[in-house]
Amino acid sequence: MPDIRRFDEFMDEALYGPSGFYVCGGRPAARGGDFATSVELGALFAQCVARYLDRTWDDLGRPDPFVVVEGGAGRGTLCSHVLAHVETCSEALRYVMVERVARQRAEALEAIGESQPVRAAPDLPDGPFVGAVLANELLDNLPFRLLERSDADWQEVHVAPEGAAEVLREAPADAAAMAEMLAPDAAPGARVPLQLKAAVWVRRALRSLERGRLLVFDYGVRRTTELAQRPQSEWLRTYRSQRRGQNPLHAPGTADITCDVAFDQLPPGATLNTQADWLIGSGIESMTAEARARWQQSRSNPTAETLAARTLLDEAAALIDPDGMGAFWAAEWHVG
Ligand SMILES: C[S@@+](CC[C@H](N)C(=O)[O-])C[C@H]1O[C@@H](n2cnc3c(N)ncnc32)[C@H](O)[C@@H]1O
Structure with missing residues (x-):
């Protein structure tokens, strides 16, 4: 265990x-x-x-x-x-x-x-x-490590072996100092x-x-x-x-x-x-220009190629x- x-x-x-x-x-x-x-x-x-x-x-x-x-x-x-x-x-x-x-x-x-x-x-x-x-x-x-601001200092999140429960322990000085430097305004209860x-x-x-x-x-x-x-x-x-x-x-x-x-x-x-x-900046819009033109031209009468163009445009939009x-x-x- x-x-x-x-x-x-x-x-x-x-x-x-x-x-x-x-x-x-x-x-x-x-x-x-x-x-x-x-x-x-x-x-x-x-x-x-x-x-x-x-x-x-x-x-x-x-x-x-x-x-x-x-x-x-x-x-x-x-x-x-x-x-x-x-x-x-x-x-x-x-x-x-x-x-x-x-x-x-x-x-x-x-x-x-x-x-x-x-x-x-x-x-x-x-x-x-x-x-x-x-x-x-x-x-x-x-x-990554998890730290929680307490009223007085920083606590570090640990995990108990059974029951998947959190246990808070006083954070080591170096970790506490790091958390303090990174989030000096953290309110009690805040985590980083x-x-x-x-x-x-x-x-x-x-x-x-x-x-x-x-x-x-x-x-x-x-x-x-x-x-x-x-x-x-x-x-x-x-x-x-x-x-x-x-x-x-x-x-x-x-x-x-x-x-x-x-x-x-x-x-x-x-x-x-x-x-x-x-x-x-890397040119995604020029890479999809042809697909955009194809979609505009044939969206009302779509072929397999028009639908492939739409798929590419959807991919670009998601990215x-x-x-x-x-x-x-x-x-x-x-x-x-
Ligand atoms: C969220 S997946 C991303 C996979 C891929 N880069 C993508 O964008 O689809 C993170 C991958 O990093 C691998 N990984 C985790 N720690 C690693 C390490 N220290 N060195 C190399 N690979 C690591 C995981 O096994 C996993 O395959």
């Missing part, structure tokens, strides 16, 4: 332990999955990323090899679409899918096929290399996540680059203090079969546990854009929806 654990330890086990959600098959997919991601809606998001990689390859002086590392690659959907759409950098491209869960790595490699310049790894490569590191909806899934693993992942990714770019997409907020002002249920969420769940302590292993990313907890130096602005995925963040760091 495990002892009382910190929330991040509980979350690690619930997602990635032997009976963990991801280990036992939890997956993203637009249909039939547990949650939908930009990557799984179709190929448009990947087309924008492919265009970005072509541009980055040029900016970096056309290195060969051009190493692209994707963190949290899941079942390889972004990778396979990117390979299909990169143009100028395709000959130099060496793609590394980093995925913690062995079963997903195997599935991804099988889907992509052996002839492609792709390998899969359980962790970030050490580097140094010249290229790009990408991640879509990885940071929100890295286990401490996303140390996300910060470490970003730091390691930056260190692995001799020269290049780190680009991460995720939902979240600019500042932790914004989370402290909202109820925990709004920013710490669970998902299963496309449905929002409730208490993250309920039936561990049966649902995804995820948290809005507080970007002020990540290493400094990133340029933050909304996903909508990033995709528009840039200001009340949905369009409000996610694209954070980019430059190295060298």
